Every structure is written in C-alpha cells, then in structure tokens.
Amino acid sequence: MENKSFISLYWKCQLTGWTVASLYWTVQGWTGGRFRWDLALVQLVSDVMMYILITHLYRTFALKNRWQDLSLNDLWWRILVAIPVMGAFYTAVTLGKLHLIRVLFLTNNPQRFADFFELNGLSIFMAGIRLMAIWLLAYHLYHYAKREIRISGENARLELGFKQAQLDNLFAQLNPHFLFNSLNIIKSLIYTNPGSAGRGIDLLSELLRSGLYSGTSMPISLKEEMELVKDYLELEQLRMEERLSYHLDVDVSLSGRIVPRLSVQALVENAVKHGVALRKEGGKIDISVLEKEGFLYLRVTNPGRFERDNSPAGIGLRNLRERLVISYQGQAALSLVQEGEKVCAEIKIPIQ
Amino acid sequence: MKTIKVVIIDDERGARLELLRMLNGYPQVTVLGEAADADEAELMIRSLRPDLIFLDIQMPGRSGLDLLETLDHLPHVIFVTAFDQYAIRAFEVSAMDYLMKPVREERFAKAMSQAIERIGGHDEPSVFVKDRGRYHLIKWKDIQLIESVENYARLWFGKNQVLFKTSLNKLEENPDCRMFFRAGRGQMFNMDFIKSILKEDNAMTVELTTGELIRLSERQATKFKNLRRQ
Numbered sequence: 333m334e335n336k337s338f339i340s341l342y343w344k345c346q347l348t349g350w351t352v353a354s355l356y357w358t359v360q361g362w363t364g365g366r367f368r369w370d371l372a373l374v375q376l377v378s379d380v381m382m383y384i385l386i387t388h389l390y391r392t393f394a395l396k397n398r399w400q401d402l403s404l405n406d407l408w409w410r411i412l413v414a415i416p417v418m419g420a421f422y423t424a425v426t427l428g429k430l431h432l433i434r435v436l437f438l439t440n441n442p443q444r445f446a447d448f449f450e451l452n453g454l455s456i457f458m459a460g461i462r463l464m465a466i467w468l469l470a471y472h473l474y475h476y477a478k479r480e481i482r483i484s485g486e487n488a489r490l491e492l493g494f495k496q497a498q499l500d501n502l503f504a505q506l507n508p509h510f511l512f513n514s515l516n517i518i519k520s521l522i523y524t525n526p527g528s529a530g531r532g533i534d535l536l537s538e539l540l541r542s543g544l545y546s547g548t549s550m551p552i553s554l555k556e557e558m559e560l561v562k563d564y565l566e567l568e569q570l571r572m573e574e575r576l577s578y579h580l581d582v583d584v585s586l587s588g589r590i591v592p593r594l595s596v597q598a599l600v601e602n603a604v605k606h607g608v609a610l611r612k613e614g615g616k617i618d619i620s621v622l623e624k625e626g627f628l629y630l631r632v633t634n635p636g637r638f639e640r641d642n643s644p645a646g647i648g649l650r651n652l653r654e655r656l657v658i659s660y661q662g663q664a665a666l667s668l669v670q671e672g673e674k675v676c677a678e679i680k681i682p683i684q
Numbered sequence: 685m686k687t688i689k690v691v692i693i694d695d696e697r698g699a700r701l702e703l704l705r706m707l708n709g710y711p712q713v714t715v716l717g718e719a720a721d722a723d724e725a726e727l728m729i730r731s732l733r734p735d736l737i738f739l740d741i742q743m744p745g746r747s748g749l750d751l752l753e754t755l756d757h758l759p760h761v762i763f764v765t766a767f768d769q770y771a772i773r774a775f776e777v778s779a780m781d782y783l784m785k786p787v788r789e790e791r792f793a794k795a796m797s798q799a800i801e802r803i804g805g806h807d808e809p810s811v812f813v814k815d816r817g818r819y820h821l822i823k824w825k826d827i828q829l830i831e832s833v834e835n836y837a838r839l840w841f842g843k844n845q846v847l848f849k850t851s852l853n854k855l856e857e858n859p860d861c862r863m864f865f866r867a868g869r870g871q872m873f874n875m876d877f878i879k880s881i882l883k884e885d886n887a888m889t890v891e892l893t894t895g896e897l898i899r900l901s902e903r904q905a906t907k908f909k910n911l912r913r914q
Contacts (some may be wrong), residue, residue, distance in 0.1 A: 352824065507874035507887055508741070508766070508767035509766050509767045511767075512766035512767050512784070512785050512786070513696070513699075513785060514767040515696070515785070515786050516696075516699055516702060516766060516785035516786040517696065517698040517699065518704070519702060519786045520698040520701050522696065523701075523702075523705055524698075524701060570698070571696050571698060571699075572696070573697060580906075609744060610744050610745075612720075612721050612744045612745050614744075
C-alpha cells in the first residue's frame with residue numbers, strides 16, 4: 333500500500349516539476365518574440381518526457397543499488413558524482429533535441445551542430461547541473477526524511493519495549509507467590525531458627541535489590557549473576573528443604589563474561605516453579621555455562637515435562653526473550669526443549 | 685469446652701510449623717496431623733475426620749481445591765495461601781475463609797473465632813463442587829434430589845444442578861446425607877422436600893415440593909414406610 337501511494341506521489345512530482353520547469357522556458361520563448369505555438373508545444377512535451385526519462389533512469393538505478401538506505405556519509409559523494417553525470421546527459425539530449433527541431437522546423441536558418449554546440453553547450457550544461465542538483469536534492473531529501481521518520485519510530489518502539497521489559501522484570505522479580513512465601517518462611521524461622529531467619533532476610537534483600545534497584549546497568553558479570561542464582565536457590569531451599577537440590581558447573585575462566593542481569597536466574601526460577609515445585613519428590617536443577625565458537629551457552633535443566641501450552645511458564649521467559657532481542661539485536665536465542673525426562677532451557681548469547 | 689480436631693495441609697514444613705505455632709494459643713485445638721500434599725491429606729481427612737482444616741491451594745500434585753472436590757464430608761476449611769488471587773476469585777463461597785501468608789495474628793484470631801463458633805454451633809454439612817470453572821459450597825439440606833450419572837452424582841438444588849464425583853452407595857453411608865432416601869439404583873431424594881405421597885396398589889409415587897415425581901417400587905415403598913414409622 334505504502335509503496336503504491338509513493339509511486340503515485342513520485343509521478344505527480346515528476347510531472348508537475350518538469351512541466352513547471354518547461355513552462356518557464358515556454359514563457360521565456362513567448363516573451364522573446366518569434367513565438368510559435370506548434371514549436372512551443374513540441375518543446376514542452378519533449379522536455380517533460382526527456383527529463384523525466386533521465387531522472388527516472390537515475391531513480392531506477394538508485395533503487396536497484398538501494399541508495400535510499402545509505403547513510404548521509406555514503407550518499408553525499410554519490411550525489412556529487414551523479415549531478416555532473418546527469419547534467420551531461422541533460423546537455424546531450426537537450427542539444428540533440430534543439431538541433432533536431434532546428435533542422436526540422438526552422439529550415440531557413442540551418443546552423444552547423446558544432447557551432448550550435450559551441451554557442452549553447454556550456455549554458456545548457458550549467459542549466460542541467462542546476463536542474464539535476466535540485467531534482468537529486470529533492471528526491472533524496474524526501475527519502476532521507478522518510479527514512480529518519482521510520483528509524484526514529486523504530487527507536488521509540490525499541491525504547492518502549494525496553495521500558496516494558498524493565499517493568500515486567502520488576503513484576504516478575506516481585507513474583508508475589510515467591511515473595512510472600514519467602515516472608516512466611518522467614519517469619520516461621522524467627523521462632524524456630526533465628527540464625528536461618530536472618531540469613532533468609534539477607535538473601536531476599538539481595539534479590540530485591542538486584543531486581544528492583546539495579547538501575548539501568550542491565551548486564552552484569554557471570555560471576556555476579558551466579559551469586560544471585562545461588563542466593564535465589566538458597567532462599568527457595570529454605571522453603572522446599574530437601575526437595576530442592578542443584579549443581580553448578582561454571583568454569584572459573586568465564587567469570588568475567590558479561591550476561592544480562594537476572595537471565596540465568598529467570599531460567600532457574602522457571603525450573604523451580606514449573607519443574608521441581610510441581611513434583612512431590614522435588615528434584616535437582618543443573619546449571620552449566622559453556623563457551624563455544626564465540627557464543628556463551630547458559631543451560632538450566634530440571635526434571636519434568638515441558639508443556640508448550642502451559643501459559644504460566646510464559647511471563648518470566650517471554651520477558652527474558654524480549655530482553656535478549658533488544659540487547660543483542662537478534663544474535664541471542666532462548667530455547668526450551670524436552671530431553672528425555674528433563675526440561676532443558678538454554679540461552680545463547682554472543683560474547684562481547 | 686468442645687475439642688476442635690485440626691489437620692494442617694501445606695507442602696512447606698516451615699509454613700506448617702508457623703500455623704502450629706499460631707494454634708498454640710488455642711487450648712481447645714488438637715492438631716491430629718499434618719499433610720504435605722493432597723493425597724496424604726485426603727487419607728488423613730477420611731480416617732481422622734477433623735472439624736477444621738488449614739489448606740494451602742498451590743501444592744505439588746493436586747491442588748487444595750482439587751482435594752476439596754473429592755470430599756463428601758467436608759470439614760470446616762480455612763485456606764492459607766501466599767498469593768492465589770485467581771483461585772480466590774473463582775470462589776462463589778463466602779462461607780469459606782482464607783488467610784494470606786504471612787498471617788497476621790489479629791486476622792488469624794478472627795478466622796479462628798469464626799471457625800470455633802461454626803463448629804460449636806450447628807454448622808450445616810456441605811459439599812464443595814466445581815461447576816464451569818467456579819466453586820460452590822452447597823448445603824446437603826438444600827439439595828432435593830441426587831441422580832447417578834456414570835461416575836458422578838448429579839445434585840439438584842432448586843432449578844440448579846451440579847456434578848459431583850461420588851457414588852450413591854458412598855452417599856448412602858455418609859452421615860451428612862441422612863435425610864436422603866435411596867429410591868432405586870439411580871436416585872436419592874431428600875425426605876424434607878416431600879410434598880405428597882401417592883399410593884398405587886403396593887407401589888408409591890413421591891412428589892417433591894420442587895415438582896419432581898419419584899416412583900418407588902413395592903420393595904422400596906415398604907422400606908420407606910418402615911423408615912417413616914420409626
């Protein structure tokens with residue numbers, strides 16, 4: 333739809349623009365005396381057709397080479413080259429046409445083409461340069477503006493998505509079921525085991541701080557992320573006790589790698605909520621990090637069955653997926669697959 | 685002072701301990717047992733017949749709501765949940781109380797005093813039924829007719845009906861259903877709803893105030909007459 337309306341706008345501009353330019357010459361001819369209607373009409377129609385042809389050929393060429401997508405830096409010198417080239421074309425067809433008209437209509441005053449060229453060549457070339465420069469600037473200005481509007485729209489959308497992800501993350505981190513159950517267990521521990529109660533408050537504080545008050549610095553080191561994951565699991569263990577166990581397999585050499593904040597944690601929380609917590613006998617969560625061919629693979633495995641239409645599994649992971657898309661421009665991936673009796677969630681991110 | 689028999693059902697040991705601690709302040713309460721999931725709880729409730737249960741909704745395996753649907757003798761129930769807004773929204777049941785974890789002492793005291801009053805007084809025996817995604821608490825005395833439908837019993841109360849997973853044989857043995865008379869293989873009716881009795885030779889037709897007509901065979905009619913004579 334957009335394309336179609338643009339073409340029609342393009343043709344409208346071409347026709348009006350060149351008709352107005354050609355009418356200017358017609359008026360010039362009219363005021364200059366020796367005016368002939370038939371000649372004026374031929375001149376007008378041929379001018380409009382020829383100059384539209386030249387510029388349209390340029391447009392076809394530019395579109396084919398996707399010049400409309402070029403940045404200003406790559407575009408300006410192309411335009412600078414295009415102006416004299418098109419000016420030369422303009423000069424050639426104009427001279428050819430004028431000479432032809434002279435030969436065909438003004439037989440009483442035959443002038444040699446070489447003389448005619450010598451006399452008018454430069455001024456026609458200058459006019460061509462002027463006209464083509466105007467045309468090219470108008471054409472590319474329009475496209476540039478259009479592109480800018482599109483890009484700023486896209487940026488706004490991304491920005492909004494990012495804000496939404498932050499907000500979702502906040503809510504996900506505030507997972508009320510987790511928060512209130514944790515508070516409840518801490519309350520219980522205050523009476524039975526004050527030491528553990530204190531520990532529980534420390535862990536919960538750390539998680540809330542990281543989820544809520546981390547500010548805009550979203551990525552953190554893998555080491556820090558693993559600390560958060562351990563805090564989270566320890567807190568869940570206060571609740572689930574021996575039903576929840578885990579194993580961490582992370583090479584120390586990867587400690588400094590940068591990962592999105594609360595990414596592994598989101599996978600682990602998902603594994604607890606939709607895997608271990610649903611099983612009476614509980615289960616073990618395996619967390620491993622691997623580096624391969626320029627990518628970092630963060631894997632979390634839990635016992636259980638993955639149900640595709642199990643929508644509650646959504647919010648946390650959907651939000652993580654969104655964050656990955658924004659942070660890595662599509663180079664990262666999040667997958668969730670069934671492997672035998674286990675569900676394996678994996679994030680793949682390019683190493684920065 | 686009547687003893688109140690309690691069962692606590694929650695998958696987290698810490699959460700159960702917390703309830704036990706709060707119940708410490710009630711000398712009339714005896715905690716019969718604790719269950720960590722619905723299956724364990726079902727056995728415990730069937731064998732121990734508690735007056736009151738504290739019930740978590742989200743548990744591994746069956747949920748607390750699923751558990752209630754399987755019970756034909758319902759104790760007084762207090763839900764204790766961290767954050768189950770959706771489950772609670774599905775309730776048609778104002779008669780049931782729920783507490784939010786962590787539970788405030790005042791709120792707990794209020795729920796307990798209500799429970800004690802109900803249990804001490806004449807709390808009408810009820811049944812917990814899920815119908816089209818919503819939960820209902822129906823008093824047995826409000827049901828006029830029960831029909832057997834495969835593995836379910838269809839409970840008629842007024843113009844409404846719900847399906848409840850049980851058998852008529854089970855209901856006949858349920859002391860909460862004493863007011864029902866078994867009229868043949870597929871029907872039980874509430875004797876408090878009888879409007880008129882029509883004798884036909886040795887058989888009988890009972891008309892209920894809600895309009896249903898129930899035919900009793902000769903054998904059932906005799907049994908019915910004997911029951912009425914007592």
